[in-house]
Amino acid sequence: MFYQNFINIKQQLSLSDTVYEASQEVFKHLKPSDTLTTGVYARKTRLPFEFAEQVLIECVNQGVLDILIIVPCHDPHHPPLEFGSIKEFTKASMRKESIICPYCEEKYEFDKAYVAFRRPDVKFPVKVQ
Known part of the structure; x- marks a missing residue:
């Protein structure tokens, strides 16, 4: 494929x-x-x-490849938000004021989002005999 x-x-x-x-x-x-x-x-x-x-x-x-959109937290030591599609990212960015980091309680920096790519997570069917 x-x-x-x-x-x-x-x-x-x-x-x-x-x-x-x-x-x-x-x-x-x-x-x-x-x-x-x-x-x-x-x-x-x-x-x-x-x-x-x-x-x-x-x-x-x-x-x-799969797309990965990463939105960093205000504090670089805290985990970022990750989105697997532009649609998910767009939905979240529309309500970005209400999405806060659970660690520092600051808003995520949607304006500093960046795009990366990765191999698709392929699940191979298991053969049952």
Whole structure:
């Protein structure tokens, strides 16, 4: 599934073989717990930032990667909020005044949210015999 979807992205965005192979390397070494930012992907594939962002968004649309939107707390030592879709983030940002950190009771900094990408959490069916 991954291979075919990324071939589609390569053709759709006219990626060179070099960029395709560099992308394969990046994705191959991406652990399920890792996040990938646009800046890191652009640097490793030697793509311009804007084009790297376009490739990653298309990877989300094709199911190759999942999106992760991270909203930091006012205190950097407290855990951030994480959203798995733009829809979830938009809903929360509409009521951002009422969303406070349980540790410091400060509002989360929605204006400092950033986007990362990660491997999809694929659940393989268990064979029962």
